[in-house]
Amino acid sequence: MRSFRTLYLYLHYIGFFVYLFSGRTRFSVSFHSESPIFFMVIVIICFLMMIFYAKACESPGYVTESPPNTEGLFYCEICGLHCPVRACHCKECGKCIIRRDHHCPWTGHCIGRDNHRDFLIYVYFEAILTLLVFIDIASTLLISLPFMEYMKRNFFLLSIISPMGFALFMSSSLVLSHTRMAMVNATVWEMSRWDSITYLKEFPKFYFPFNRGVINNIKEFLSMKMKKTTWEYPKLPVSEVTNLFQNELYKPYNDIIYSVMNKNNEA
Numbered sequence: 001m002r003s004f005r006t007l008y009l010y011l012h013y014i015g016f017f018v019y020l021f022s023g024r025t026r027f028s029v030s031f032h033s034e035s036p037i038f039f040m041v042i043v044i045i046c047f048l049m050m051i052f053y054a055k056a057c058e059s060p061g062y063v064t065e066s067p068p069n070t071e072g073l074f075y076c077e078i079c080g081l082h083c084p085v086r087a088c089h090c091k092e093c094g095k096c097i098i099r100r101d102h103h104c105p106w107t108g109h110c111i112g113r114d115n116h117r118d119f120l121i122y123v124y125f126e127a128i129l130t131l132l133v134f135i136d137i138a139s140t141l142l143i144s145l146p147f148m149e150y151m152k153r154n155f156f157l158l159s160i161i162s163p164m165g166f167a168l169f170m171s172s173s174l175v176l177s178h179t180r181m182a183m184v185n186a187t188v189w190e191m192s193r194w195d196s197i198t199y200l201k202e203f204p205k206f207y208f209p210f211n212r213g214v215i216n217n218i219k220e221f222l223s224m225k226m227k228k229t230t231w232e233y234p235k236l237p238v239s240e241v242t243n244l245f246q247n248e249l250y251k252p253y254n255d256i257i258y259s260v261m262n263k264n265n266e267a
């Protein structure tokens, strides 16, 4: 299955290049303008995309030792280590990953603290590129022809627009969901396993305890690899608690918040 995905990934890169160097007007009578700027933009994005894809395939940041203070931390029996807050074990990788987001079948690795930024940049390029090529192909397709003539004239363009459409759908969904998570400082793993994660389950659902405002979250997201960022066991700041109490939405969670506050005060 993984080899199929990798094959698809490389085939769609090849698709971009075939498309670029094929001289599209030969397949069409619409004489779509061959803009050199458009051509250069596509080539540059292709190269940047490959660079960031390679970077996204690098180490996600593995847990190699237990943190100094292991109190309340999850102990991974397979690795024989305590996991820092936000880290967890990946069955496919066979290791614990720092700030694990998800296991990515397209890279064959986990996405974690050290490659999440590059992964998202790659996905952005992928979305921009597929969107540009998709629009360009769609505008070059010949319409108002009898079916057989339509298929004959558009065969080449139709054969590359389908994988391009799939890539556009996949990449734009990833762009939207991962940008949103970067903005609130959350991960796929945290969102999907909220109720079973020790440091999250006592918080109201989707009250993101690592959220420090959009600007700070984005800064942290972009620099966490370089700074080797670590996270503390989350505690609810007093100002946040006041805001929560004033918010009708969180009324049902008041008891939970009280219990978290009491625990924090005891600590």
Ligand SMILES: [Zn+2]
Residues within 6 Å of the ligand: 076, 077, 078, 079, 080, 088, 089, 090, 094, 095, 096
């Ligand atoms: Zn582990």
Ligand SMILES: [Zn+2]
Residues within 6 Å of the ligand: 090, 091, 092, 093, 094, 102, 103, 104, 109, 110, 111
């Ligand atoms: Zn993994």
